[in-house]
Amino acid sequence: MWSPEIIRARLELNAELASKALTGFIADGNRSAGTEGMVLGLSGGVDSALSAALATRALGPERVHAFILPYRTSNPDSRADAEAVAAEFGFGTRVIDISALVDAYFDADETEADNVRRGNLMARARMAILFDQAKKLGCLVLGTSNKTEILLGYSTIFGDNASSLNPLGDLYKQQVWQLSEHVGVPTQVVAKPPSADLWPGQTDEGELGIAYATADEVLYLMFNQGLSIDEVIDIGYAAETVRKIDSLERRNRYKRRLMLIARLSDSAINLDREIPRD
Amino acid sequence: MLTVGLAQMDCRLGDVAANLEQHLEWVERARQQGVELLLFPELSLTGYRLLHLTSRVALRIDRSSEVERLADAAGEMAVVFGLVEEDAEGVLYNSAVLVRGGRVEHVHRKLYLPTYGIFQEGRFFGPGDRLEPAPMADRRFGLLICEDLWHPGLARRLAVGGMKILLVVSAGPGRIGSGEQPASHEVWEVLTRSTALVNTCWVLYCNRTGWEEGSFYTGGSHIVRPGGEILERAAFLEEELLVAQVDPREVDRLRWRLPLVRDVRDDIQGPGF
Numbered sequence: 001m002w003s004p005e006i007i008r009a010r011l012e013l014n015a016e017l018a019s020k021a022l023t024g025f026i027a028d029g030n031r032s033a034g035t036e037g038m039v040l041g042l043s044g045g046v047d048s049a050l051s052a053a054l055a056t057r058a059l060g061p062e063r064v065h066a067f068i069l070p071y072r073t074s075n076p077d078s079r080a081d082a083e084a085v086a087a088e089f090g091f092g093t094r095v096i097d098i099s100a101l102v103d104a105y106f107d108a109d110e111t112e113a114d115n116v117r118r119g120n121l122m123a124r125a126r127m128a129i130l131f132d133q134a135k136k137l138g139c140l141v142l143g144t145s146n147k148t149e150i151l152l153g154y155s156t157i158f159g160d161n162a163s164s165l166n167p168l169g170d171l172y173k174q175q176v177w178q179l180s181e182h183v184g185v186p187t188q189v190v191a192k193p194p195s196a197d198l199w200p201g202q203t204d205e206g207e208l209g210i211a212y213a214t215a216d217e218v219l220y221l222m223f224n225q226g227l228s229i230d231e232v233i234d235i236g237y238a239a240e241t242v243r244k245i246d247s248l249e250r251r252n253r254y255k256r257r258l259m260l261i262a263r264l265s266d267s268a269i270n271l272d273r274e275i276p277r278d
Numbered sequence: 279m280l281t282v283g284l285a286q287m288d289c290r291l292g293d294v295a296a297n298l299e300q301h302l303e304w305v306e307r308a309r310q311q312g313v314e315l316l317l318f319p320e321l322s323l324t325g326y327r328l329l330h331l332t333s334r335v336a337l338r339i340d341r342s343s344e345v346e347r348l349a350d351a352a353g354e355m356a357v358v359f360g361l362v363e364e365d366a367e368g369v370l371y372n373s374a375v376l377v378r379g380g381r382v383e384h385v386h387r388k389l390y391l392p393t394y395g396i397f398q399e400g401r402f403f404g405p406g407d408r409l410e411p412a413p414m415a416d417r418r419f420g421l422l423i424c425e426d427l428w429h430p431g432l433a434r435r436l437a438v439g440g441m442k443i444l445l446v447v448s449a450g451p452g453r454i455g456s457g458e459q460p461a462s463h464e465v466w467e468v469l470t471r472s473t474a475l476v477n478t479c480w481v482l483y484c485n486r487t488g489w490e491e492g493s494f495y496t497g498g499s500h501i502v503r504p505g506g507e508i509l510e511r512a513a514f515l516e517e518e519l520l521v522a523q524v525d526p527r528e529v530d531r532l533r534w535r536l537p538l539v540r541d542v543r544d545d546i547q548g549p550g551f
Binding site: 009010012013014017018020021024025028029272273274275276277278 | 291292325327328329330331452454455456457458459460488489490491492494514515
């Protein structure tokens with residue numbers, strides 16, 4: 001009964017309705033927090049482009065503050081793509097180079113650090129700058145993590161996964177692509193292979209070893225529909241891939257349940273006292 | 279004929295004072311359009327996803343200045359709105375209140391409290407245990423809250439009991455798929471339309487809009503004619519006051535050719551109850 005075609009059809013969105021809803025989410029978040037707009041990091045990739053486009057629809061370009069935050073090894077194309085996105089939607093950008101901030105720590109104290117550790121610090125340096133700018137500008141930090149990368153844990157905890165509001169967190173990667181085309185994200189940004197651009201030549205799919213299309217479909221079956229690993233394999237997905245996706249999803253759950261508090265009383269925050277933030 | 283209004287509004291979560299002011303404005307707008315019966319959504323005075331704020335916004339209906347102000351503002355209009363009700367024993371209910379002419383005419387305590395998936399009502403509310411007609415002068419309406427409609431025996435009992443117009447107030451969380459309408463709304467229309475068909479009655483469905491805690495409400499409030507045809511539908515994902523004329527006599531005309539309610543039987547032996 002399940003087939004890749006049926007699953008892909010299930011992942012299709014009414015793009016105009018979804019954009020309208022997510023635009024409302026950003027506008028409501030800004031209103032209820034009493035803030036002046038949104039700050040976000042613009043990487044040149046499709047996720048941040050879509051978040052920025054939705055924020056522009058919600059609040060107007062003057063309330064969208066996009067920061068291009070390159071490291072010295074970042075691909076120059078990323079910055080060019082980020083600028084193309086800003087030009088398309090008409091909001092301003094500011095470039096802040098994070099090389100000195102990141103290098104200061106590693107050069108002085110941790111010269112042996114590998115790519116992953118360096119990449120994590122880059123992601124957290126960007127987060128720190130965005131939250132500082134949000135404080136300065138009276139804004140919220142707009143998130144750009146999608147459902148696929150959140151479920152696979154393909155993110156730096158307290159880095160790129162940190163935000164005040166995340167409009168994309170319930171969209172699988174192919175839904176991000178679909179909405180991005182709908183709202184007019186420049187084609188070269190939608191079409192290019194996704195990359196965290198933390199070191200030269202890095203791509204998401206190369207590093208994960210899984211194509212996004214497959215990851216989305218397998219996650220849809222397991223996370224949305226509740227199928228078991230064996231049931232997903234029986235549909236025709238490679239056993240090794242399915243097991244890897246399942247393992248990533250399990251191992252990275254800690255990244256999506258932030259602030260785990262040890263409960264001693266009968267009024268533990270978030271457990272006994274679930275107070276809405278709205 | 280009856281002029282009805284569906285106040286498809288957003289609500290401020292936990293802010294009764296702000297919501298009350300909104301209600302008073304919408305009542306005035308409705309009055310200017312000649313509305314005789316005005317519906318607000320489920321928990322309209324408090325917002326829906328209250329969790330541990332529930333007890334903090336609870337109101338004693340007989341002692342609440344908010345309820346009194348709305349009852350006074352209603353005048354000759356019948357106004358249905360939602361609140362967290364605290365009874366004399368301190369039990370909390372998800373209630374819909376009908377006020378008119380300065381008085382509380384009817385209170386419906388939600389009978390089925392969804393406590394699954396995104397819903398947590400059973401943790402915070404007690405379930406109601408009475409189904410009664412909601413009166414407006416010599417008229418009587420059925421009044422249900424959201425999940426109550428998913429248990430079709432209630433609408434059936436109201437229809438058999440003589441109610442020709444069923445009022446359903448809701449805070450239905452939205453989902454979007456590939457369809458022309460929000461996926462969550464498509465499901466609701468299946469339900470409201472089939473209810474209007476098998477019970478040969480009017481269904482007035484008032485849903486809210488806006489966002490709470492990362493979840494949105496679809497809007498799409500609508501009126502279904504006896505037999506299941508959509509008479510009017512409000513916009514999705516935005517506020518709207520939907521006003522329409524409802525003719526209770528349409529129920530009788532349909533029932534003359536489709537006597538489903540007349541033919542209901544409770545004497546058939548077999549499984550279930």
